[in-house]
Amino acid sequence: MADVTLKDVAVRAGVHVATASRALDPDRRHLVNAETRQRVEAVARELGYRINVLARGLRKGSTGLIGVVVADLGNPFLPPILRGVEEVLGPRGYLIAVSETHEDPETLRRVCEQLVARRVEGIVISAAHAGDGDFLATVEQSVPVVLAVRRVSGGGHHTVTHDDVLGARLVTEHLVKLGHRRLAQLRGPQDVSSFAGRARGFQDVLTEYGCTEVTTGEPAREPTTAEGRRLAAALLAAGGPRPTAIVAQNDLMAIGALDALGEAGLRCPEDISIVGYNDAPLTGHLTPPLTTVRLPSHALGRRVATTMLSQLDQNQEPPTTVALEPELVIRASTAAPADEEPEVVRAVRSRDRREARRR
Amino acid sequence: MADVTLKDVAVRAGVHVATASRALDPDRRHLVNAETRQRVEAVARELGYRINVLARGLRKGSTGLIGVVVADLGNPFLPPILRGVEEVLGPRGYLIAVSETHEDPETLRRVCEQLVARRVEGIVISAAHAGDGDFLATVEQSVPVVLAVRRVSGGGHHTVTHDDVLGARLVTEHLVKLGHRRLAQLRGPQDVSSFAGRARGFQDVLTEYGCTEVTTGEPAREPTTAEGRRLAAALLAAGGPRPTAIVAQNDLMAIGALDALGEAGLRCPEDISIVGYNDAPLTGHLTPPLTTVRLPSHALGRRVATTMLSQLDQNQEPPTTVALEPELVIRASTAAPADEEPEVVRAVRSRDRREARRR
DNA sequence: CTGAAAGCGCTAACAC
DNA sequence: GTGTTAGCGCTTTCAG
Numbered sequence: 001m002a003d004v005t006l007k008d009v010a011v012r013a014g015v016h017v018a019t020a021s022r023a024l025d026p027d028r029r030h031l032v033n034a035e036t037r038q039r040v041e042a043v044a045r046e047l048g049y050r051i052n053v054l055a056r057g058l059r060k061g062s063t064g065l066i067g068v069v070v071a072d073l074g075n076p077f078l079p080p081i082l083r084g085v086e087e088v089l090g091p092r093g094y095l096i097a098v099s100e101t102h103e104d105p106e107t108l109r110r111v112c113e114q115l116v117a118r119r120v121e122g123i124v125i126s127a128a129h130a131g132d133g134d135f136l137a138t139v140e141q142s143v144p145v146v147l148a149v150r151r152v153s154g155g156g157h158h159t160v161t162h163d164d165v166l167g168a169r170l171v172t173e174h175l176v177k178l179g180h181r182r183l184a185q186l187r188g189p190q191d192v193s194s195f196a197g198r199a200r201g202f203q204d205v206l207t208e209y210g211c212t213e214v215t216t217g218e219p220a221r222e223p224t225t226a227e228g229r230r231l232a233a234a235l236l237a238a239g240g241p242r243p244t245a246i247v248a249q250n251d252l253m254a255i256g257a258l259d260a261l262g263e264a265g266l267r268c269p270e271d272i273s274i275v276g277y278n279d280a281p282l283t284g285h286l287t288p289p290l291t292t293v294r295l296p297s298h299a300l301g302r303r304v305a306t307t308m309l310s311q312l313d314q315n316q317e318p319p320t321t322v323a324l325e326p327e328l329v330i331r332a333s334t335a336a337p338a339d340e341e342p343e344v345v346r347a348v349r350s351r352d353r354r355e356a357r358r359r
Numbered sequence: 360m361a362d363v364t365l366k367d368v369a370v371r372a373g374v375h376v377a378t379a380s381r382a383l384d385p386d387r388r389h390l391v392n393a394e395t396r397q398r399v400e401a402v403a404r405e406l407g408y409r410i411n412v413l414a415r416g417l418r419k420g421s422t423g424l425i426g427v428v429v430a431d432l433g434n435p436f437l438p439p440i441l442r443g444v445e446e447v448l449g450p451r452g453y454l455i456a457v458s459e460t461h462e463d464p465e466t467l468r469r470v471c472e473q474l475v476a477r478r479v480e481g482i483v484i485s486a487a488h489a490g491d492g493d494f495l496a497t498v499e500q501s502v503p504v505v506l507a508v509r510r511v512s513g514g515g516h517h518t519v520t521h522d523d524v525l526g527a528r529l530v531t532e533h534l535v536k537l538g539h540r541r542l543a544q545l546r547g548p549q550d551v552s553s554f555a556g557r558a559r560g561f562q563d564v565l566t567e568y569g570c571t572e573v574t575t576g577e578p579a580r581e582p583t584t585a586e587g588r589r590l591a592a593a594l595l596a597a598g599g600p601r602p603t604a605i606v607a608q609n610d611l612m613a614i615g616a617l618d619a620l621g622e623a624g625l626r627c628p629e630d631i632s633i634v635g636y637n638d639a640p641l642t643g644h645l646t647p648p649l650t651t652v653r654l655p656s657h658a659l660g661r662r663v664a665t666t667m668l669s670q671l672d673q674n675q676e677p678p679t680t681v682a683l684e685p686e687l688v689i690r691a692s693t694a695a696p697a698d699e700e701p702e703v704v705r706a707v708r709s710r711d712r713r714e715a716r717r718r
Numbered sequence: 719c720t721g722a723a724a725g726c727g728c729t730a731a732c733a734c
Numbered sequence: 735g736t737g738t739t740a741g742c743g744c745t746t747t748c749a750g
Contacts, residue, residue, distance in 0.1 A: 003501075005727060016737050021729060028729095033735055050501070053477045054417045055727035058742050063413060064477075065456075073441055076640070079433035086459060095473060097424075097456045100445060114454060118412045118423075142362075142409075255644050281435070282639070285614055287646035364743060375721045380745060387745095392719060414743035417726050 004049045013043040020044075024051065057119070066094045066308065067115035071103050071127035076280045077297045078126070081148065084301020085124060092309065094121070101127040103189075103222075109135065116142045122308045128152050130191045144311035148304045151193040156319055158311065160304045163323035164194050167293040168201025168247070170328040171275045174291070175245045176205060179336045180273065182212045184243035186231050186253045187219035195223070198249045198277060214243040220253060228256025236264045244272060244337035251276035251283050254290055258333075269335035279329050289331035296324045363408045372402040379403075383410065416478070425453045425667065426474035430462050430486035435639045436656045437485070440507060443660020444483060444667075451668065453480070460486040462548075462581075468494065475501045481667045487511050489550045503670035507663045510552040515678055517670065519663045522682035523553050526652040527560025527606070529687040530634045533650070534604045535564060538695045539632065541571045543602035545590050545612045546578035554582070557608045557636060573602040579612060587615025595623045603631060603696035610635035610642050610651055617645070617692075628694035638688050648690035655683045 010020040015036060022028045023040035032040075043049075057063040066089055070078055086096055097120065101107040108127055115123055116139065123139065126148035133152040139145055140157070147159040175183060185202050188195035206213055216234045220227035228248055236242065248254035254276030261268050268274050268288055276283060279294035303322065310317060369379035374395060381387045382399035391399075402408075416422040425448055429437055445455055456479065460466040467486055474482055475498065482498065485507035492511035498504055499516070506518040534542060544561050547554035565572055575593050579586035587607055595601065607613035613635030620627050627633050627647055635642060638653035662681065669676060 003727095006729095007727075017727085018729075018738080019736055021727095022736085025729085031735075036735080050472070050476045052417075052727055054413055054422060055742090056729075058411075058413050058417050058744090059727080059729045061742070072438075074435075074438035074640075076433075076435070079431075082432055082457075083459065095456055095477060096458070097454055098441075099455070100442065113409070117409045118454060255641065258644070280641070281433075282614065282641040282645070285617070285645055286641070362743095365745095366743075376743085377722080377745075378720055380743095381720085384745085390719070395719080411743055414726090415745070417728090418743080418745045420726070 003052075004047045005052070006049070009040060009044045009047055009049045012047065013040045015040060024049075062121060063119045064094050065118060065120040066096055067111075067118075067120040067123040068096055068098045069101060069108065069111055069115075069123060069125045069127050070098065071101050073098070073100050077278055077295055080297035081126065081301035081304070084298045084303075085305045086301075088302050088305030088309070103127070103129075105129060105132065105135075108132065112139050122146065122312055124148050124304055124308060126150060128193075130193060130196070133157070144308065146304050146308045146311065148300065149194060151321065153193075155321065157321075158307050158319045159321040160300055160307055161321065161323050162194070162295050162300065163325050164197030165201040165204070166323075167277065167295075167326035167328075168198040168249075169205050170201075170326065171277070171291065171293055172202050172205040172247055173209075174328060174330065175247070175273060175275065175334060176209045176211060178245075178273070178334060180211070180245040181209075181337075182214055182241060182243045183245045183247060184214040184216070184235050186216075186228050186246060186248040186257060188223035188249045188253065189221070190219050195219070195249050202247055214238075214241070223250045223253055225252045225256040225259070228253025229260045230256070232257035232260035233263070236260060236266070242272070245334070246272060246274045248274065248276050251278045251280040251290060251292055254283075254292070254333075255286065258286070258290075269333055270338055273334040273337070275334060284329075284331060286333075288333045291331045291334040292329050294327045294329050296326065300324050362411075363406045364411070365408070368399065368403045368406055368408045371406065372399045374399060383408075421480060422478045423453050424477060424479040425455055426470075426477075426479040426482040427455055427457045428460060428467065428470055428474075428482060428484045428486050429457065430460050432457070432459050436637055436654055439656035440485065440660035440663070443657045443662075444664045445660075447661050447664030447668070462486070462488075464488060464491065464494075467491065471498050481505065481671055483507050483663055483667060485509060487552075489552060489555070492516070503667065505663055505667045505670065507659065508553060510680065512552075514680065516680075517666050517678045518680040519659055519666055520680065520682050521553070521654050521659065522684050523556030524560040524563070525682075526636065526654075526685035526687075527557040527608075528564050529560075529685065530636070530650065530652055531561050531564040531606055532568075533687060533689065534606070534632060534634065534693060535568045535570060537604075537632070537693060539570070539604040540568075540696075541573055541600060541602045542604045542606060543573040543575070543594050545575075545587050545605060545607040545616060547582035547608045547612065548580070549578050554578070554608050561606055573597075573600070579608075582609045582612055584611045584615040584618070587612025588619045589615070591616035591619035592622070595619060595625070601631070604693070605631060605633045607633065607635050610637045610639040610649060613642075613649055613651070613692075614645065617649075627692055629697060632693040632696070634693060643688075643690060645692075647692045650690045650693040651688050653686045653688050655685065659683050 006017050006020050010017040020040050023032045023037040099111040122144040124146050128150045130153045133154040147157050149161055151159050190196050216231050246257050254274050257274050276290045276292040279292045283290040365379050366376050369376040379399050382391045382396040458470040481503045483505050487509045489512045492513040506516050510518050549555050575590050605616050613633050616633050635649045635651040638651045642649040
């Protein structure tokens with residue numbers, strides 16, 4: 001607990017604190033006589049001196065702290081993002097303070113207040129909901145903000161995200177090309193841009209290919225296994241034609257759907273194909289291994305950090321939104337529908353029939 | 360970026376900064392005339408004043424920062440721990456700064472330096488290796504340290520951990536009671552106390568019940584799926600009698616073992632039972648669902664935080680080690696060995712035979 | 719109840 | 735090259 005101050009070092013080294021300060025600062029050491037500097041350094045080491053970052057920050061008006069606000073630390077795509085952020089910001093001397101909102105807007109507010117009061121130099125937010133734009137604008141008056149993963153409606157913020165529309169297109173087209181024409185979607189909370197984007201990609205493909213959506217109506221209250229199971233069960237229990245494929249907006253809901261299928265005595269992919277989103281750990285080890293969408297989370301983290309750096313360097317660039325491209329991961333939970341024939345097959349058949357009649 | 364200072368508020372409210380300071384501090388507001396206080400509060404709100412935590416910290420000698428050092432943020436048992444820590448420390452006004460070491464001792468050192476320089480008030484470390492005791496003792500001279508999850512050899516630190524010996528006993532005994540007598544162990548790096556403890560629990564049970572260990576010799580370099588698979592494959596490829604059960608020291612290695620089994624054309628649990636450790640997400644959804652050990656991580660986080668709090672409150676209690684009890688989760692990856700009969704069955708049989716002879 | 723003054727530990731001007 | 739002085743924004747005596 002012994003707090004050695006710069007003054008202690010200076011006295012012991014027989015110099016003024018200012019000199020000691022210079023000698024110990026990498027950026028100003030060259031202003032000091034080499035011999036003096038070495039003496040100061042020696043004493044500092046001997047006394048176990050550690051600079052008080054607080055005092056320096058107060059004087060220089062900088063804390064070297066970057067706040068990162070996430071919705072849920074348990075989300076498995078976060079670690080690669082955090083690692084990417086840290087990889088870039090750490091070597092620049094920044095320390096990362098992580099806070100969690102649990103998806104609660106009130107907590108988001110509180111946490112941002114906290115961070116601003118602590119004079120963090122920037123805030124990375126990956127916990128935004130669609131309607132948080134106005135609030136974030138006020139935060140941005142105090143400190144640079146970079147949105148990660150989730151956008152807010154209205155734009156106007158530096159944003160680095162995944163291209164969710166594209167990702168959803170990728171999986172949905174994959175299913176359509178397998179021959180699926182009646183698809184259902186398991187939606188997450190639509191005030192989160194990721195889920196909203198995935199919904200749009202899905203819809204777009206359905207429209208383009210003239211497919212039918214079988215719908216349960218409501219989205220999941222939370223994007224969890226339990227909710228996925230509940231929604232999928234409702235889907236299967238409903239009257240009317242069953243979908244041949246289910247697009248879950250994340251892996252957890254896909255797993256819930258898998259459970260619901262099993263309980264209904266149906267098989268995946270024989271009876272119904274299921275896809276997830278995120279490529280969470282172990283999804284490749286499920287039965288069946290899950291077809292899903294892989295996100296470049298680590299790259300996203302790095303990109304978030306560089307975006308933040310350029311803001312910190314006062315490069316007053318206008319807000320941009322960059323969307324990184326996800327990747328389709330095809331595994332065994334998707335196959336051609338059993339009761340319906342793929343387009344090509346049908347085309348061939350009808351041609352055959354036509355020819356047969358002609359003879 | 361407008362930084363409103365206390366002075367600004369004071370001037371505007373027509374009072375001295377000291378008065379403004381008192382009026383705005385929950386602990387000293389009662390020292391101020393109610394009317395004055397309200398005026399100050401109004402102005403503060405109006406101007407958007409936010410206290411500069413740095414300046415206050417410098418003056419009061421406290422930062423309200425707690426450092427948390429983890430080995431790998433991707434580890435799925437961390438979030439509940441972090442949440443537990445935050446739940447307890449957050450309401451007390453502490454902010455959590457999370458850093459990662461990637462299991463590198465050098466990084467651990469650097470990170471601790473950083474945190475001390477920033478005058479964090481306490482450091483929670485769940486990234487310790489067995490040999491870090493001496494280093495941590497030096498850190499402890501500057502700031503309270505609480506070890507989470509992993510101990511260091513030699514003791515002498517406030518430690519909150521899981522009872523790994525017990526956990527390993529639980530799964531191993533479960534296997535023995537199913538009738539297994541030839542078991543193998545997939546070990547993680549033994550300089551991490553968690554893995555070392557699990558090794559001991561396993562050995563203890565084997566000794567007590569007179570079972571045989573089939574060994575691959577080396578532990579995993581990293582406790583990953585790939586390593587688990589490699590070690591399990593080596594185990595299966597080796598000459599000599601095959602184990603009927605494999606105890607992996609974490610779920611990832613267990614999954615690797617599952618893979619290796621599949622590749623060798625063997626089934627789990629029919630040919631070999633496999634158990635994991637940690638009860639990571641989705642382990643219940645694997646094929647077969649994995650028998651494993653569930654850790655009270657959330658409770659551990661809370662306990663870590665309260666231990667830290669009592670240290671911060673200067674309660675100079677001597678270092679204690681508390682080990683929280685894990686829980687056995689039996690699923691479908693374990694069954695009685697095919698070629699060997701469970702104890703009870705054998706007992707019943709031999710009794711039957713005896714009785715048969717008597718007639 | 720409020721104001722004046724000092725100072726937390728450091729760095730930035732400015733002198734010498 | 736090095737010392738002097740001032741002050742970052744706040745809290746804390748100590749007066750009044």
